[in-house]
Amino acid sequence: MIKSDAAAFKSALDGVKSVRIGTHQNPDGDALGSALALSHYLDQLGIANEVLCHNSAPRNLQFLPSVNRVRQTPIAAEVDLAIMIDLESIDRLGTVAPYFQTGAPLMVIDHHMPHEMPGQIRIIDTSAPAAALILARLLKQVDAHFTPEISTLLLAGIVTDTGSFRYRNTTPEALSMAAFLLEHGGNLNRISEEVFQRKPLSATRLLGYALNGMKMSMNGSLAWTVIPNSAFKLANASDEDTEGFVNEMLFTDCVRIAAIFREPNPGKVRCSIRSRSDLDVAQVARKFGGGGHKNAAGCTFEGTIESAESQLVAELEKCLESS
């Protein structure tokens, strides 16, 4: 990040009285952690603000400080500034997208690979493991007061997106920022327990189904599984129960790409793809209108789960063949 990012951030907020913050649908700890931390910082400046998201917080993020700020409809009719954080694509705002296209200036704070380039003020760092890390840097540079709430929210973002500092995207800065946030009251124990060490019985049962049905090709370098709507019903499970399933397959030693096809609601098939090392699955996801990072991407299909499976598996096999 360049120093002028902090200057741009500061001057964009200058004289502003109201801000709308948005993050991506199906929010994770980085999405909600950074959006809510930004909300707290705007409180410090006395700027009225609201946090919009297509979904309410998933079960494992209900513990986040002030999570009840997350709304699906706006409070303010108009705002002076809109800020999108942890996403680059207007589409990923879901149902709240129109509230970010009202003509108010738009700021984007993000770490995904840019392609749509929305917004007039763009603070983008694709080398940052989390949007929360970019925001934490900005807040340090503008001398924000790091309360325990802000520290826990930012730490939740960094911990989530680095998989507790296990993923390849973990940088020295992520660790030193985490140390700083711990010093300022960030509750790492609570984050670890709530995000990684707690799930309902329905999730454990559905994981059994998913692993039992795992398919493989390319000498075991590609693994995938299909969870049809009927399986969700049988396990009394929801889509958020599938969090982490794809990694269970990827962590098998022969597997280099893993994918999961799921149909939590009839007619819409959601796919998550994970890869090892240099295999770029974001590029595959983009062919189907999705996106993400090199090693973690996703896309959605309309139609049958069988058709989604055959289309995506073919492209993933090509990706492995050309590697």
Ligand SMILES: [Mn+2]
């Ligand atoms: Mn993120």
